[in-house]
Amino acid sequence: MSKIKVSLPSDANASGRSFGPEELEELQKVIASGTLNCTKGTAVIEFEKRFAKWLDMPHCRAVTSGTAAIHTAVAAVDPEPGDEIIGTPITDMGAITPIIYQSGIPTFADVEPETYNVTAKTLEKKITRRTKAVIVTHLFGNPCDMDPIVELCKQHNLVLIEDCAQAYGTTYKGRHVGTLGHIGCFSLQQGKHMTTGEGGVVITADAAYARRMVLFSDKGWGYGDPEPDHYFLALNYRMTDLQGAVARAQLAKLGGVVARRQASAARLTQQLAALPGLTLPRPIRRATHVFWKYPLIVDPAVIRGGADALGSALKAQGVFCAPRYIQKPAFMCQVFTERRTFGTSRYPWASRVRDGGSDVTYDPADYPNTMRGLERVVVLPWNEFYTERHVDFIADAVRTAVRTLGGLRASA
Numbered sequence: 001m002s003k004i005k006v007s008l009p010s011d012a013n014a015s016g017r018s019f020g021p022e023e024l025e026e027l028q029k030v031i032a033s034g035t036l037n038c039t040k041g042t043a044v045i046e047f048e049k050r051f052a053k054w055l056d057m058p059h060c061r062a063v064t065s066g067t068a069a070i071h072t073a074v075a076a077v078d079p080e081p082g083d084e085i086i087g088t089p090i091t092d093m094g095a096i097t098p099i100i101y102q103s104g105i106p107t108f109a110d111v112e113p114e115t116y117n118v119t120a121k122t123l124e125k126k127i128t129r130r131t132k133a134v135i136v137t138h139l140f141g142n143p144c145d146m147d148p149i150v151e152l153c154k155q156h157n158l159v160l161i162e163d164c165a166q167a168y169g170t171t172y173k174g175r176h177v178g179t180l181g182h183i184g185c186f187s188l189q190q191g192k193h194m195t196t197g198e199g200g201v202v203i204t205a206d207a208a209y210a211r212r213m214v215l216f217s218d219k220g221w222g223y224g225d226p227e228p229d230h231y232f233l234a235l236n237y238r239m240t241d242l243q244g245a246v247a248r249a250q251l252a253k254l255g256g257v258v259a260r261r262q263a264s265a266a267r268l269t270q271q272l273a274a275l276p277g278l279t280l281p282r283p284i285r286r287a288t289h290v291f292w293k294y295p296l297i298v299d300p301a302v303i304r305g306g307a308d309a310l311g312s313a314l315k316a317q318g319v320f321c322a323p324r325y326i327q328k329p330a331f332m333c334q335v336f337t338e339r340r341t342f343g344t345s346r347y348p349w350a351s352r353v354r355d356g357g358s359d360v361t362y363d364p365a366d367y368p369n370t371m372r373g374l375e376r377v378v379v380l381p382w383n384e385f386y387t388e389r390h391v392d393f394i395a396d397a398v399r400t401a402v403r404t405l406g407g408l409r410a411s412a
Contacts, residue, residue: 005318006393009385011191016383018253026245036241038062039223044244048201050251055176055184057203059210062244063217063237066165066187067094069200070135071101072237073183075216076209077159079104082352083132084360088118089329089370091137095163096330100341103348104132105360108331110367114279114297115139116377120148130357133159138167138177140379141290142283146172146180153181161185166292168193169258173286178203183213188243193257193290193384194250196243258290260384264391265291271395275402277302294380295325296398297373304406311378313401319394322379329370331362
C-alpha cells in the first residue's frame with residue numbers, strides 16, 4: 001500500500017474546473033460588443049434558449065444565483081403571508097430563506113434513510129390546509145422518487161418545485177429532473193457540475209409561471225409590453241452577459257462532465273463494495289445518479305467513532321471530506337430557533353399567530369432519519385477530473401481508515 005499522498009483536483013480552482021479557450025472565446029465576444037447586461041446583450045438570451053432545449057422545456061430564465069432561482073420560483077407561486085412550503089431539512093439555507101422573504105413559512109419533511117431525500121410519505125405528514133407548495137431537493141445528484149410525489153401534489157393541488165442545484169443530468173425514468181414538477185431550479189455556483197462562479201437557472205412548462213419569473217427577476221418591469229409598469233414587488237436578479245457567455249461554453253461540456261463523474265464514482269463503488277460498516281450511494285430504480293458529491297453512510301457499531309472518526313482519518317491522509325455534511329438540520333439554525341428575520345418582528349410566524357392562525361414548531365423528534373442521517377454521513381468531494389489514480393488513492397484511504405477504526409481485521 002502506497003503512503004504517498006495524491007493531490008486531488010478541486011472545484012475551488014483550475015485543477016478541478018473545465019475552463020478553457022471556449023469560455024475565453026465567448027467572453028471575448030461579449031467584451032468586444034461593449035454590452036455586458038442581458039437586457040441589451042445576446043449571451044444570456046442564447047444560453048437560456050440552449051438550456052431550455054437541453055431539457056426540452058419551453059421557458060427558461062437565467063438569474064444571479066441558485067438562491068435567486070429558488071426565490072424566483074417561490075415568487076412565481078406567489079404565496080399568501082403565512083402559507084407553508086414544505087422542503088427538506090438537509091439542504092443549503094439558500095433553498096429555504098426565499099420562502100420567508102416571500103412571506104411564507106418553511107416546513108420540513110423527514111428524509112429517507114439511504115438517499116437522504118424526502119419522499120411522498122414524509123411529505124404527506126406535513127401537509128396542512130395552509131400548504132401551498134413543495135420543494136424537493138435531489139441531494140448529491142440522486143433523484144427523489146418522483147412519481148409518488150407528483151401524484152401527492154396533484155391530489156392536494158400543490159405546486160411542485162424541484163431543486164436541481166446538485167443534479168445536472170440526473171434522470172428519473174428517462175426524464176431529466178427539473179422537468180417533472182411545475183418549476184425546476186439550478187445553481188451555477190463555483191462547485192456545481194457547470195458554473196459561472198455564481199448564477200442560477202429556472203425552468204418551467206407553464207407560461208403563467210414563466211411570465212412571473214421573468215418579471216420578478218427584473219423588478220416587476222414589463223419590458224416589451226405596450227404600456228410597461230412595475231406590476232408587483234420584485235427584485236433585480238438579472239444575470240450579466242459575461243456570466244451568460246461562460247454558461248454557454250460550460251453547457252457544451254456538461255455531458256462529458258457528468259459521464260466522467262459517473263465513471264469514476266463507479267470505480268470507487270466497486271473498490272469499496274466489500275467494506276463493512278459503509279453504505280455506498282446508489283440511484284433509485286430506473287434513475288441515474290450524477291455524483292455532485294460521494295456520500296458514505298457510516299455504521300458506528302462497526303466503525304469505531306462513526307462518521308466523525310472516519311472523516312478525521314481521511315483528512316489525515318489528504319482526502320478532504322465533510323463529516324455530517326451540514327452540522328445540523330436547517331430548522332436548528334438561529335433564523336428558525338430565534339426567528340431572526342425582519343427586525344424583532346419574528347415575521348412571518350408571529351404575524352400568522354396574531355391573525356388567529358396556529359404557530360409552526362420544529363421538533364427534532366419529528367425528524368429521526370434526518371438527525372440520525374447527519375450523524376452518520378461522510379461526504380467525499382467528487383470531480384470530473386479524477387483519474388483512476390485519484391480514485392484508487394481515495395479508495396486506499398477509506399480502506400486504511402476503516403481498518404484503523406476496527407471495521408476490518410488487521411489481516412484483511
